[in-house]
Amino acid sequence: MRTTITVNGQARALDLDPRTTLLDALREHLRLTGAKKGCDHGQCGACTVLVNGVRINSCLSLAVMHDGDEVTSIEGLGTTEALHPVQRAFLTEDAFQCGYCTPGQICSTVGMLAELEAAIPSQETPRGAKPALTDAEIRERMSGNICRCSAYPQIVAAIKSAAEAMA
Amino acid sequence: MSSVHDWEAPNPVKTNRSGLIGKAVDRYEGPLKVTGTAPYAYEVEPPSPAAYGVLVTSTVARGRIVAADTAAAEAAPGVLLVWTPFTVPAQAERPAVTDFWSASADPALEDDRVRYFGQAVGLVVADTLENATAAAKLVAFSYEQEPAQLVFDQHLGEARDPPGESDVRVGDFEAAFAAAPVTLEGTWKTPLQNHCQMEPCATTAWWEGDKLTVHTSVQMVRRTQQGLALTLQIPKENVRLLTRYIGGGFGGKGSSYEDLTLAALAARALDRPVKIALTRQQMMTVTIHRPATVMDVKLGATPDGRLTAMSLITTTHCNRRGTFTEHASNFARSLYAAPNRLTGHRLVKLDLPHAGAMRAPGEASGMLSLEVAMDELAEKLGMDPIQLRILNEPEVDPETGKPFSIRQLVRCMKEGAQLFGWDRRLPTPGQVRDGRWLVGFGMAAAIRGNFLLPARCSFFVDAEGVITVRQGMTDIGTGTYTVLAQIAAETLGVPLGAVRVEIGDSELPPAPGSGGQFGAATAGSAALDAGMNLRKAIAELAVADAGSPLFGGRPDQVTFQDGVVAIENRSERLGDLIRRAAPDGLTAQGEIRPAADARNWSQHTYGAHFCEVGVDPVTGETRMRRMLGVFAAGRILNWKTARSQLTGGMIWGVASALTEGNAIDPRYGSLINQDLASYLVPVQADIGELDAIMLDEVDDKANPMGIKGVGELGISGAGAAVANAIYNACGVRVRDYPITPDKLLAGLMAKGM
Numbered sequence: 001m002r003t004t005i006t007v008n009g010q011a012r013a014l015d016l017d018p019r020t021t022l023l024d025a026l027r028e029h030l031r032l033t034g035a036k037k038g039c040d041h042g043q044c045g046a047c048t049v050l051v052n053g054v055r056i057n058s059c060l061s062l063a064v065m066h067d068g069d070e071v072t073s074i075e076g077l078g079t080t081e082a083l084h085p086v087q088r089a090f091l092t093e094d095a096f097q098c099g100y101c102t103p104g105q106i107c108s109t110v111g112m113l114a115e116l117e118a119a120i121p122s123q124e125t126p127r128g129a130k131p132a133l134t135d136a137e138i139r140e141r142m143s144g145n146i147c148r149c150s151a152y153p154q155i156v157a158a159i160k161s162a163a164e165a166m167a
Numbered sequence: 168m169s170s171v172h173d174w175e176a177p178n179p180v181k182t183n184r185s186g187l188i189g190k191a192v193d194r195y196e197g198p199l200k201v202t203g204t205a206p207y208a209y210e211v212e213p214p215s216p217a218a219y220g221v222l223v224t225s226t227v228a229r230g231r232i233v234a235a236d237t238a239a240a241e242a243a244p245g246v247l248l249v250w251t252p253f254t255v256p257a258q259a260e261r262p263a264v265t266d267f268w269s270a271s272a273d274p275a276l277e278d279d280r281v282r283y284f285g286q287a288v289g290l291v292v293a294d295t296l297e298n299a300t301a302a303a304k305l306v307a308f309s310y311e312q313e314p315a316q317l318v319f320d321q322h323l324g325e326a327r328d329p330p331g332e333s334d335v336r337v338g339d340f341e342a343a344f345a346a347a348p349v350t351l352e353g354t355w356k357t358p359l360q361n362h363c364q365m366e367p368c369a370t371t372a373w374w375e376g377d378k379l380t381v382h383t384s385v386q387m388v389r390r391t392q393q394g395l396a397l398t399l400q401i402p403k404e405n406v407r408l409l410t411r412y413i414g415g416g417f418g419g420k421g422s423s424y425e426d427l428t429l430a431a432l433a434a435r436a437l438d439r440p441v442k443i444a445l446t447r448q449q450m451m452t453v454t455i456h457r458p459a460t461v462m463d464v465k466l467g468a469t470p471d472g473r474l475t476a477m478s479l480i481t482t483t484h485c486n487r488r489g490t491f492t493e494h495a496s497n498f499a500r501s502l503y504a505a506p507n508r509l510t511g512h513r514l515v516k517l518d519l520p521h522a523g524a525m526r527a528p529g530e531a532s533g534m535l536s537l538e539v540a541m542d543e544l545a546e547k548l549g550m551d552p553i554q555l556r557i558l559n560e561p562e563v564d565p566e567t568g569k570p571f572s573i574r575q576l577v578r579c580m581k582e583g584a585q586l587f588g589w590d591r592r593l594p595t596p597g598q599v600r601d602g603r604w605l606v607g608f609g610m611a612a613a614i615r616g617n618f619l620l621p622a623r624c625s626f627f628v629d630a631e632g633v634i635t636v637r638q639g640m641t642d643i644g645t646g647t648y649t650v651l652a653q654i655a656a657e658t659l660g661v662p663l664g665a666v667r668v669e670i671g672d673s674e675l676p677p678a679p680g681s682g683g684q685f686g687a688a689t690a691g692s693a694a695l696d697a698g699m700n701l702r703k704a705i706a707e708l709a710v711a712d713a714g715s716p717l718f719g720g721r722p723d724q725v726t727f728q729d730g731v732v733a734i735e736n737r738s739e740r741l742g743d744l745i746r747r748a749a750p751d752g753l754t755a756q757g758e759i760r761p762a763a764d765a766r767n768w769s770q771h772t773y774g775a776h777f778c779e780v781g782v783d784p785v786t787g788e789t790r791m792r793r794m795l796g797v798f799a800a801g802r803i804l805n806w807k808t809a810r811s812q813l814t815g816g817m818i819w820g821v822a823s824a825l826t827e828g829n830a831i832d833p834r835y836g837s838l839i840n841q842d843l844a845s846y847l848v849p850v851q852a853d854i855g856e857l858d859a860i861m862l863d864e865v866d867d868k869a870n871p872m873g874i875k876g877v878g879e880l881g882i883s884g885a886g887a888a889v890a891n892a893i894y895n896a897c898g899v900r901v902r903d904y905p906i907t908p909d910k911l912l913a914g915l916m917a918k919g920m
Contacts, residue, residue, distance in 0.1 A: 019297040028296060033210035034203020036414070038365045039447040043843040046365055074203035087201040091193050094807045097815060098644030099200030100365040100414030106201060135856075143850040146843060148365050148415050149644050150818035151811060152854045 003067045007032065008076030016063050022056075023047045025063035026073055034074035034103040038146070045145030048104035048111070049073045055111025057144075074103035077110065086110055089162035090155070097149035105145045109159050112141045113166070133163050171762045174871040179658040179702075180695055180802075181865075181873065184728055187657040191807035195648035195668055196412070205412040209369035211382040213440035217371060218247055219296040220433055220443035221303040222425060223289030224452065225281045228836025229315035229518040232279040232288060232308050239305040240291055245298030247437055249306060250290045252276045256432050258398050267421075268679075270393030275428040281310060282488055283520045284836040285452025287425040292433050292441055315518035317836045319459050319484050326482045326513035329492040334480075334511030335500060337566055340465075343476035343507035347467025351544045355464065355536035356903045357495075358828030359838075360457040362525055363848050366414020367450050368423075372430035373440035377401065382409045383427050386416040387680035388639040391423045392673035398428055411671040416643035418524035419454050421682050448841045455523025456829070458483045458493050462536035467507075472548050474505035474559045479537055482513040485522040493522065495533030498614050498883070501769055502537070504561035518836055524682065526819060527879035530615050531886075535823065535904055538611035538887030543900070546594070552891070553580050553589070556612055564769035572768040572868035575799035576612060579775040579862065583610070583797035586860065587777035596898035597920075604781030604790070607896025611887035613774030613798070617866070617875040618685040621760045623676035624693035626655065626701040629752040632730055632742025634659050635667040636697075640678040640690040642670060645878055646808030650687050651694050653804060654872075658698030659705075660727030661741065676756065684772070684876025687804060689759065692870040697757025702727060704753050705741070712748040715739060759870065768868045772880045774798035776817065776888035782896040784920045787908030789893055791821050794857040796885065801866040801875030813859035813881035820885020822849045824893075828905050 004013050007030060014029055023040075026032045026049070035058055038046035042060035049058045050072040058071075078084035083091065086109050096102040116131050124140045125131035138156050147155065180188050199205035206212075225232075235251035250256075259272035276288060289306045293299035316322050328334075344350060370383040379401070385391045385408075392408035399406070413420065426443040434441040445453055460483045467476030481495040496510040525531070545552040557577055563570055584590070592608035593599060599606040627635040636655045642648045652666045669675060678690045706725035709717040709732055717725060720734040731738050745752060779793040796817050803809045826847035830839040840846035859881065865873035886904070894900050899914030 017295060017297045019301075020295075024296060027210070031212070032203075033206065036203075036207075036366070037209075037444070038367070038414075039843045041447065041842055041844065043447075044365065078202060080198040080202050080204065083198065083201065090201045091197045094194065094811045096194075096197075096200055096644075097646075097808075097811055098365065098413060098415040099196070099205055100207065102200050103203035139851040139854070143852040146365065146848060146850055148363050148417075148848055149811075150815040150849060150854075152818060152849070152851050153814055153857050154811060155851070 001064045003064045005066050006070045008072060014063065018062065018064050020063045021059050022061045022063045022066055023058040026058065032073050032075050036100050036103060038101065045108060046101045046104040048108045048145060050107055050111050053114060055108050074107055077106065085165040086162040089158040089165065093154045093158035093161060095151050095154040095158035097151055101145060101147045105147065105155060108142060108145045109162065113163060133160060169760065169762050170764050171868045175867055178695060178699065178871055180654060183657060185657055185660060187653045187663065189803050189806055190653065192649065192653065192663060192805060194646065194808065195652045207366055207412045207414055208371055208382045208384045208410065209442055209444050211371045213371055213373045215440060217440040217442045218292050218294060218437060219299045220290055220292045220430060220441050221299040222287045222445065222449055223291065223303050223306045224449055225284060225286040225288045227281055227310045227312050228284040228317060230281050230310045230312040232281060233311050234309040236307040240302040243298065243302035243305055245294040246291060246302045247294065248292040248433055250276060252279050252288065256436065259400050270390045270397060272397040273394055273423065273428060274398055275425040282486060283452065283518055285520060287453050290429045290433065292437065315836050317518060317831055318833050319515060319517060322515045322517065323461060323482055326515045329512050329514045330490055332512060334509060335566065336509050338507035340476050340478055340507045340509035344465055344467040347475050348470050349468045349547060351466045351540055351547060353464055353540060353902060355462045355539065357460045357532045357535055358904060359459045360525060360827055361451050361829055361846055362417045362419030363843065363846060364415030364417060364419055367445045367447060368420065368426050368454060369444035370426045370430040371440060371442040372434040374435050377405055379406045379431055381427060381431055383423065384413050384420055385410050385423050386420045386641050386643055386682055388641060388671060388673050389677040395427060395431060399431060408673040409671055410641055413641055413643045416681055417526045418528065418682060421524055422455060424453050447843060451838050451841055452520045455521045457525035458485060458522035460493055460495050460532045462495060462533065464536050464540040466540055466544050468544060468548065472550050472555050472558045474503055476507040477503065477505035478509040479533065480511050481533065482515065484515040484517045484519065486520065487516040487518055489521050491522045493532055494529040498530045498533050499537050500566040501564050501771060502612065502614050503559040504565045508566060519831065526816065527615055527882045530883035531823065534611065534884040535886050538884050539890050542891040552610055553584055556580060567769060569767060569769045572770040573864060573866050574773060575862055575864060576773040579773055579797045579799055580612065583775040583777050583795060587795045589777060592895065596895050601781060603783055605784055605896045606779065606781050607892045607894065608779050609888045609891025609895055610775060610777045611884040611891060613776060613880055613884035615684065615772050615880045615883045617770045617772055617869055618683050619692065619761050619765065619870050620679040620685055620689045622678035622689045622693040624697040624757045625676050625754055626697040627752055627754045628701060628705065628745055630742065630746040630750050632661060632740060632745060633665050633667060634661055635669060636694060637669045637675045638678050638690055638694065639673055639675040640670045641681045643681045645681055645686055645812060646805060647686060647690060649808055650691055650804040654691050654694045655698055658695060659701065661730045665730060684879040686876065688870045688874050688876060691804065691872055691874065692759035693757050695871055696759055697755050700757055701753065701755035704755050705732060708748050708753065709744055714747055715744055770868060772800040772875045774880055776885045778888040778892040780889060780892040780896055782893055782911065784897060784915050787912035787915060789825055789906065789911065790855065791889060792855040796859045796881060797862065798859060798877065798880055799862045799864045800877045800880055801864050801869055802873045803861050804874055809861060809877050810859050812877045814857055816879060816881020817857060817859060817885045818849055818854055819882040821854065821889055823904060824886035824889035824906055826905050
């Protein structure tokens with residue numbers, strides 16, 4: 001099936017098997033391998049990308065459902081020469097070890113910070129209240145991204161320092 | 168052979184003139200990882216587009232494959248190849264006896280036997296991943312099933328001493344335990360656990376003529392490469408194995424699996440690159456796991472708290488064909504003084520997937536029993552648990568009588584107690600409330616052995632003065648790239664930016680790989696030796712070069728700092744010297760071997776864990792609120808990456824105490840928790856405030872750098888501190904891990920809470 005997805009600002013015309021997930025379209029067809037396959041079942045968050053600014057598990061979504069969508073993957077956030085503030089913070093706070101969940105954690109962080117900005121409620125913050133960037137709020141909102149190396153304390157520190165740098 | 172005394176001489180790591188040793192520098196490969204540009208094995212670009220392989224796994228636990236119907240799969244769109252044990256190409260036979268450290272043939276789909284549920288029994292390769300995945304579901308096997316032994320608890324009576332092992336006895340344990348005025352006796356259970364590395368095992372393979380290149384995700388480079396050559400019956404030099412970025416190992420990638428062998432075979436058969444990744448579900452059974460244990464602890468003490476008798480006997484399991492033993496009693500041999508001691512292991516053979524090493528094999532399970540037993544004994548004696556441990560602190564190794572190389576366990580406990588606020592703990596359980604939560608404190612000691620293995624390394628300096636470290640080592644998230652860069656920069660006196668690190672390639676000087684928290688000490692010591700040899704070569708070059716300001720000086724007086732070589736006030740830039748005097752660069756080799764007398768010392772890493780939990784008496788939910796670990800593990804090469812290793816390990820300990828474990832379906836022998844939704848590794852919301860502190864230490868018996876490992880110390884004992892905190896919070900002991908709400912509720916209700 002013919003599908004056009006704007007990936008990291010570039011329109012990409014694809015001819016895909018309808019069974020191809022957005023994750024596999026990125027990794028196997030566009031060779032953007034930053035988004036990782038950890039479970040292929042939406043359970044680990046390693047495949048997190050932003051679709052129209054919202055974080056999703058790209059393994060749980062078929063690519064052909066995203067015709068006309070704007071996808072931002074880790075490759076669209078920054079480069080080794082020009083790191084995104086969240087990438088910079090993950091590096092300096094040592095918020096990763098093996099690095100396999102990291103692109104998903106970083107995309108998830110960018111999406112999560114936007115959700116805070118938009119006052120989207122969570123377990124920690126009821127509807128109508130303005131969420132604050134507390135440790136508990138970060139832990140609640142980032143629990144969809146597993147880090148088996150368990151860099152969780154460092155990830156919380158990185159998110160706080162990135163938010164400060166971006167403010 | 169060398170002696171540990173040879174290691175006492177000064178060297179650049181000890182002198183640390185530039186201050187790079189210990190410095191909390193960012194990870195060397197960090198920029199690649201945070202931008203998603205570090206290529207893991209499945210992501211490497213082969214010379215031409217790869218075909219996709221998908222494994223098919225068994226649906227019975229034990230028996231024989233009597234027929235394989237592959238017609239539908241072969242006719243499916245895009246399918247290039249379907250293999251079963253009846254059609255897989257010939258490979259070398261598996262040797263009758265294998266040992267972990269030696270390469271041996273590991274044939275895939277080797278025969279018609281099914282030895283466990285979820286064993287790889289077939290392969291489908293197709294043009295796309297979707298076609299391969301769909302076709303793999305069409306392969307139909309017929310089995311002749313045989314009765315399988317599946318449930319560990321039901322076969323404890325068949326437990327035997329592991330091959331070649333017997334109990335270790337000191338004094339007369341039975342008599343001393345019978346005579347002890349105060350005794351504590353109990354049985355603790357730990358479940359089967361899965362590594363759940365974030366990156367499933369994967370391989371990309373291609374051939375150029377008779378030369379094979381494989382990118383795969385393994386912890387051990389040389390052994391895996393040699394094993395693959397043996398399996399394929401081709402010369403070792405025809406196999407190049409690369410493993411540059413590894414998405415978590417934890418012991419589970421110390422072995423390789425069918426993805427490696429079958430990708431290589433299929434790429435040869437199809438004459439095109441092939442890549443195979445295990446699915447998350449396949450990871451649970453195709454790869455190894457930490458086996459369940461049943462641990463029997465007996466402690467005898469005097470009324471004033473001196474241990475007179477101590478015993479830990481662990482029963483565990485492995486596959487009927489395997490030999491792996493979870494040595495969960497070993498740590499107890501060096502931890503506490505008691506004149507009468509008995510430790511040992513029993514092994515049950517089951518028709519389950521293969522047991523193997525998982526982060527801190529032995530300690531991770533074992534300390535969940537003894538360190539809780541010590542807490543229970545302290546309560547029985549009316550003593551503080553730290554005081555009980557200090558009272559039983561041995562002066563020499565209590566089993567062997569050997570001196571400790573260095574042992575700062577008591578300091579870890581005392582400093583941890585102070586930093587954590589241990590004095591606020593109320594010894595009687597159930598006394599502290601915070602809203603709906605019952606709050607408690609717990610602590611446990613940590614011990615984990617320290618090891619050094621043989622390794623080589625080479626250093627190269629080019630005409631720009633850039634140092635390249637080359638070693639067939641791996642970085643599984645441990646920080647290998649970074650600490651090798653630090654050692655090289657400090658040794659040659661160049662900035663970190665002037666160091667390149669090349670690892671994860673079988674064509675590089677061999678190192679044993681990552682495991683057993685021996686990586687940094689082993690790889691780093693070989694690197695230091697290579698660096699010393701390169702210094703010597705550069706110094707000799709400088710003093711013999713008439714164009715150098717150092718000409719005519721003594722090579723042993725040459726200093727290396729800030730990218731400059733100097734003898735007192737005569738100096739030049741390292742790059743200038745090399746460009747002029749050795750424009751093709753200089754290479755030096757280095758090597759480390761265990762010292763001949765290393766075994767004359769009892770050598771370990773130590774720590775103390777402190778934990779505060781909240782227990783909800785209504786739901787039985789436990790929340791880890793606060794945790795601190797204080798560790799003594801030799802000189803620390805990088806305070807940032809070492810701390811991360813330790814905190815990561817501690818979180819594994821929290822998971823072992825609270826959530827983590829798998830269960831067997833007794834009908835089929837399958838693992839009940841087949842994915843990351845049901846196998847509960849911790850997520851952010853499970854972990855409260857948590858930190859690790861490292862004490863200043865140098866272990867001069869460990870290696871020339873005086874460093875030790877930290878990758879496995881953090882988990883050792885951590886779960887016991889959580890369990891002890893739960894008891895202090897609510898007065899309930901659960902000896903069957905993990906301590907889930909259902910188990911805790913039963914105890915809470917029995918207490919009328």
